[in-house]
Amino acid sequence: QSALTQTASVSGSPGQSITISCTGTSSDVGGYNSVSWYQQHPGKAPKVLIYEVSNRPSGVSYRFSGSKSGNTASLTISGLQAEDEADYYCSSYTSSSNVVFGGGTKLTVL
Amino acid sequence: EVQLLESGGGLVQPGGSLRLSCAASGFTFSSYAMSWVRQAPGKGLEWVSTISGSGGSTYNADSVKGRFTISRDNSKNTLYLQMNSLTAEDTAVYYCAKMYGITQIDYWGQGALVTVSS
Numbered sequence: 163q164s165a166l167t168q169t170a171s172v173s174g175s176p177g178q179s180i181t182i183s184c185t186g187t188s189s190d191v192g193g194y195n196s197v198s199w200y201q202q203h204p205g206k207a208p209k210v211l212i213y214e215v216s217n218r219p220s221g222v223s224y225r226f227s228g229s230k231s232g233n234t235a236s237l238t239i240s241g242l243q244a245e246d247e248a249d250y251y252c253s254s255y256t257s258s259s260n261v262v263f264g265g266g267t268k269l270t271v272l
Numbered sequence: 273e274v275q276l277l278e279s280g281g282g283l284v285q286p287g288g289s290l291r292l293s294c295a296a297s298g299f300t301f302s303s304y305a306m307s308w309v310r311q312a313p314g315k316g317l318e319w320v321s322t323i324s325g326s327g328g329s330t331y332n333a334d335s336v337k338g339r340f341t342i343s344r345d346n347s348k349n350t351l352y353l354q355m356n357s358l359t360a361e362d363t364a365v366y367y368c369a370k371m372y373g374i375t376q377i378d379y380w381g382q383g384a385l386v387t388v389s390s
Contacts, residue, residue: 165316196375200317207380208317213372251317255375259331261307261319 166264173270179240182267184252192233196255199237203248247271274298274379276368281384294351294368302346305371308353310364358388
């Protein structure tokens with residue numbers, strides 16, 4: 163199972179919005195609404211930001227939103243803040259009954 | 273509050289074995305699938321294994337099939353990962369994760385470092 167494709171890095175200024183994409187196939191992202199997004203700060207465990215494409219767990223800021231079109235899922239962060247600087251990963255359930263992750267995107271807040 | 277606490281990590285020689293444990297609390301353990309996910313130093317996340325709530329179904333990444341075995345003891349609220357025939361490529365932080373359904377992770381442990389080196 164190949165990893166989902168994410169842009170390696172993205173940057174933005176405080177207050178701006180950025181979008182991170184996650185591209186898979188019809189056997190994973192395109193075939194299921196089981197897409198999640200995670201935030202990971204250096205040396206820390208990942209934290210769930212989005213599940214089932216666009217749902218936010220309680221306690222996650224409204225500034226994080228998710229969507230999907232075809233085989234590509236997206237995470238949008240609005241009103242960028244310095245604390246958003248982190249690595250972001252997507253994941254999807256697959257037709258092989260596996261879970262596959264994206265390669266990760268490093269967000270830099272300028 | 274959901275808590276997942278991994279233990280059993282450490283240094284092991286190539287070809288050796290190690291068993292990780294994950295003590296779970298704050299939810300009805302037997303009702304949820306659980307997974308192991310690993311992260312090699314400086315690399316991304318890699319799904320390793322998933323086990324159903326009853327323990328009757330398991331799923332493994334190709335990279336660990338035949339070498340790693342996921343299991344659980346619902347009477348002890350504990351998840352395990354038995355790792356055999358370890359190689360340097362297995363060096364990683366191993367995270368225990370609670371599943372939402374069987375398809376997504378909703379909680380992560382803090383991780384246990386496994387280093388395979390002579």
